[in-house]
Amino acid sequence: MENLWLADVLARPVPESVRFLSRADVLDCLARVDVVAAVRDALVSHHLGRTILPSEAYLSWTNQHGAYSRSIGMPGAILEEGAEGAYGMKIINASVSNPEFGLERAGGLGLCFDPRTARVIAVMEVGVLSAVRTAAVTAIAVETAGYQAVRSLAVVGCGTQARVHLALLLTRCPELSRITLCDVRRPVAENLAGELASRHPGISFSVAATPVEAMDEAETTLFLTTVAEGYVQPDWVRPGSLLVNVSLGDLTDEVLVNASALFVDDVQLIVENPRRPLGRLVNEGRIAAKEQEGQPSITATIGELLAGETIAQRPDTGYVVVNPFGLGILDVALFGAVLRQANSADIGQALELV
Ligand SMILES: NC(=O)c1ccc[n+]([C@@H]2O[C@H](COP(=O)([O-])OP(=O)(O)OC[C@H]3O[C@@H](n4cnc5c(N)ncnc54)[C@H](O)[C@@H]3O)[C@@H](O)[C@H]2O)c1
Incomplete structure (x- = not known):
């Protein structure tokens, strides 16, 4: 057995978990969110300079069917004002050949970050949110x-x-x-x-x-x-x-x-x-x-x-x-709104990290 020594190297960690939301969970949360108001508020925050919107990371390739395929990483933050701040990242991948195989063209994950610890605290299906x-x-x-x-x-x-x-x-x-x-x-x-x-x-x-x-x-x-x-x-x-x-x-x-x-x-x-x-x-x-x-x-x-x-x-x-x-910040604002609903109604499942 290789690398067993790794188990003892780090101090005993504090337990940490991530809330995981499937598409059904996201839809459940979204039913309680005014999405247009949330996006409008985020656009206004952006206009007022209360956001952080870094450049996107963009990776593209051609898959084995000759189809354009890509992954975009979109981090962003709505700066904290009371409880409405949100930090996170959208990873949205797509291949134009997906519909031929019965898949939606685009899919990916939304991540929410804890503003204090910077840890990823939630992971959610992003196709519908996007x-x-x-x-x-x-x-x-x-x-x-x-x-x-x-x-x-x-x-x-x-x-x-x-x-x-x-x-x-x-x-x-x-x-x-x-x-x-x-x-x-x-x-x-x-x-x-x-x-x-x-x-x-x-x-x-x-x-x-x-x-x-x-x-x-x-x-x-x-x-x-x-x-x-x-x-x-x-x-x-x-x-x-x-x-x-x-x-x-x-x-x-x-x-x-x-x-x-x-x-x-x-x-x-x-x-x-x-x-x-x-x-x-x-x-x-x-x-x-x-x-x-x-x-x-x-x-x-x-x-x-x-x-x-x-x-x-x-x-x-x-x-x-x-x-x-x-804009990734609009997704991040919605991730935050969805997570608030998930936390208050205990929707989704906890994945233990450590
Ligand atoms: N600007 C944004 O914020 C933003 C966000 C998300 C998606 N998008 C873009 O929206 C577009 C649609 O996304 P989707 O997830 O609905 O894709 P999709 O693959 O589900 O749908 C695209 C549809 O367009 C049709 N189509 C392709 N070429 C056409 C043409 N020349 N004339 C008529 N129809 C044509 C396809 O047959 C398909 O039904 C994509 O280009 C995507 O990148 C933009």
């Missing part, structure tokens, strides 16, 4: 950009994000009456349209063959695909509409450069990531990182909109783009 926080940012962006009364919506890409986005927006946009879905895998769009139609009989759901057809009559279009190359052309965009570029890759440079207003979640993260189109355009000097009259520029952050420092206006002829990079 989708919920992303949908919450979209809902907040739609509202603060002046599109809350939207009646017609198009969704391009009908996977996990689309399901969660639609579930949330259907509770928050009371005037929605027409939703058009589009997916390169048409049956995926048809299945989702069928499911939603049976749950929301007062709303008309249809499936479009192409993104341009889906966008034709939509006041707001959500891009939730996995494309790497921009393909949406400026003349596809309906005047006065809002484009939410969640997948970050669908819009061509021309669509980004010609937007009448361009809202983001964080300028710094975008600038640091030239592998994404908006970051590349800012680094090339084709879009200014700060608003500049008469020049393509980032208009404001969603935090500035929430703080009322910028008032968004729906354009008559132009269009608005929201480009949410995805």
Whole structure:
């Protein structure tokens, strides 16, 4: 037997455990959390400088099926104010071939840290939380950009994000009456349209063959695909509409450069990531990182909109783009909210570490 000597090297440790939350546990906790309010508060804290948001760690590779695969490490902190502070990290991994094998494309873990000892105190399934926080940012962006009364919506890409986005927006946009879905895998769009139609009989759901057809009559279009190359052309965009570029890759440079207003979640993260189109355009000097009259520029952050420092206006002829990079601090804020529920209702299981 090798290395038995290791057992006696360290002093007798104090017992330590980690709370583990499965997806079912997370859903149980989330039922008691106002996710949009939690994400909104975190965006405001970020705007007020009460967060720590380090750069992401990004690892990518091609798997044995030739599919793009990656792991992103996203640490962050909402600085402690009373009991609402949160420290942690999201590890979100994805491979675009996963859906072929019946797996969700993205999955990973959320970690909560103890602010005093810095220990990991909770580990939770993150797929659903990641989708919920992303949908919450979209809902907040739609509202603060002046599109809350939207009646017609198009969704391009009908996977996990689309399901969660639609579930949330259907509770928050009371005037929605027409939703058009589009997916390169048409049956995926048809299945989702069928499911939603049976749950929301007062709303008309249809499936479009192409993104341009889906966008034709939509006041707001959500891009939730996995494309790497921009393909949406400026003349596809309906005047006065809002484009939410969640997948970050669908819009061509021309669509980004010609937007009448361009809202983001964080300028710094975008600038640091030239592998994404908006970051590349800012680094090339084709879009200014700060608003500049008469020049393509980032208009404001969603935090500035929430703080009322910028008032968004729906354009008559132009269009608005929201480009949410995805902030780890928003996940960490939700992990904290979930953990508070888990602690108070004793949800999940304790894993003994030492
Ligand atoms: N910005 C953010 O904060 C953030 C956060 C989470 C996820 N995302 C992004 O959201 C996107 C969607 O994530 P998901 O988990 O729903 O993925 P998913 O794989 O579950 O769904 C993507 C869907 O898009 C479809 N699709 C791919 N290319 C298409 C095209 N050209 N036209 C129409 N449909 C197309 C696929 O068939 C699939 O159904 C990903 O790009 C992901 O990276 C962004």
